[in-house]
Amino acid sequence: MEYLIHLAILFSIFAILAISLQLIVGFTGLLSVAHAAFYGIGAYALALLLEHTGLNFFVAILVGAVISGVAAALIGLVLSKFRDDYYALGAIGFNVIIFSILLNWQEVTRGPLGIPGIDRPELLGFTFSENIAFLLLALVFLAIVYGISEFITTSSFGRALRAIREDEEALSVFGYRTSFFKLAIFVIGAAMAAIAGGLFASYITFIDPTSFGIAESVFMLSIIIFGGLGSLRGALVGALILILLPEALRFVGFTPDIAAQMRQVVYGLLLVFLMLYRPQGVAGEYRL
Amino acid sequence: MKNALKTKNLSKEFGGVKAVNDLSIAIPKGNITGVIGPNGSGKTTLTNVLTGIHCIDGGVVSISEGGERKRIASHEVFQAGLTRTFQNVRLFEQITVLDNVLIATTSRHVFGSLFERDAAERLSKAEAVLNRVGLWEKREANAAELSYGQRKLLEIARALATDAETILFDEPYAGLFPEMVKLVSGIMRELREQGKTIVLIEHDMALIRELCDHVIVMDAGKLLAEGKPSEVLADKAVIEAYLGD
Secondary structure: OHHHHHHHHHHHHHHHHHHHHHHHHHHOOOOOOOHHHHHHHHHHHHHHHHHHOOOOHHHHHHHHHHHHHHHHHHHHHHHOOOOHHHHHHHHHHHHHHHHHHHHHOHHHHOHHHOEOOOOOOEEOOEEOOOHHHHHHHHHHHHHHHHHHHHHHHOOHHHHHHHHHHHHHHHHHHOOOOHHHHHHHHHHHHHHHHHHHHHHHHHHHOOEOHHHHOHHHHHHHHHHHHHHOOOOHHHHHHHHHHHHHHHHHHOOOOOOHHHHHHHHHHHHHHHHHHHHHHOOOOOOOOOOO | OOEEEEEEEEEEEEOOEEEEEEEEEEEEOOOEEEEEOOOOOOHHHHHHHHOOOOOOOEEEEEEOOOOOEOOOOHHHHHHOOEEEOOOOOOOOOOOEHHHHHHOOOOOOOHHHHHOOOOOHHHHHHHHHHHHHOOOHHHOOOEHHHOOHHHHHHHHHHHHHHOOOOEEEEEOOOOOOOHHHHHHHHHHHHHHHHOOOEEEEEOOOHHHHHHHOOEEEEEEOOEEEEEEOHHHHOOOHHHHHHHHOO
16 A cells, blocks of 8 residues: 555656646747756755755745745756757756756765655644655645646636747737746746645755756656646656556566566657657647 | 838848848838739748838838837837738647637737636637637637638638737738638628728739728839739739749
């Protein structure tokens, strides 16, 4: 049971990441390969705020979201001028910078040693130390993020985002300052990713830079492509499948010395077959 | 007569080739002005410069009697009361026909649009323009699912939904069936009756004769002739250079 609760918590965290990335990539068409950076900013902000300021978890996680949003606004000002490949390259560059800072600014982040002993959340004297309690908390955050995203995507703002994805230049002729819309959704998505980062840090109680590199950003992209771009439901489905898949593959019977590599191969093959036979993803609407 | 659009010594170059070359023209308000000329004469480039898709390399543009502009950002042309269709249809393919029209009616502000839902007024306006082009029944289909002619009509519906005072139509008749041609011509006449300004880029001289009050002829990015259709289309130089008979 404890194992299933652990998986459900991981699903909740990655579902938040997937939904927030879906807003940026699936709805707006911005190929952001920097989501792990905002996830990391949220995780480190929470860990450092809890350790050095004694802030309550719920305040610290919101401060982390604001810090991440400010970072996204700064880099987004540059990125929102770009499109397509250039956007992706700029985003990768940002992820590399954040990863390097987390790794090398040892006085603050402790570098590769990471930050251990991060506190579990506490509310009105109740500590979420049991995993089942933490799961409920994570699900509440997931429900809030989903609700906000649903509100965004069903508004006129959401329609403008989809139009940017389809033809940004044509949309601008109709009076839309598309760079503002791109910047706004990038900031919102980054703030949500930071919430996931804060939950992750508090759940695992230890963070180091390896969880926030380019590979993690690519994994998040895989989730939304797998689940289906342009769909919040797709983000949930993708997170569910790609979080549970490695666990399912444990029972396939690969020998221990090649099991990890074979799981990666199966992962890759599934993505290739999906793109070949269902390019809109399992539950998506938008075709690449 | 007031002008909806005016250019003075307007120029646009691509790699040393002057697509629009020292062009000074005026588009009178409330009329249908035809812009003709052979392929490559700079008609579409002119449209792209006027709507901020391409930057201005030289000269100035004034829209709706506003000040002279050396630079136009594409999002500013809408505020100036100008909209357009595209020679190669540019719809928002993977959103619905209805959404393609609603996008032209909703708030352009980030925060305003975030809290905006589809009001009955906007929906009825979208219904009216989609009914006008015969696409209301297709409102739930994605734009990508429409036929070529329907796509052209949807672009026109989207332009109508903006309520812009001036509309640039870039070859709206290309590839349309005869009944669709009649429909579009009817829309052009209605717009003129409403006092709107139409700029019609078109190759079909019969349509130019039938619809336009004023014609501008371009050649190699320059102004070759302008005036009433009957005069311009009878001009020997224009006939020799462009009409071939």
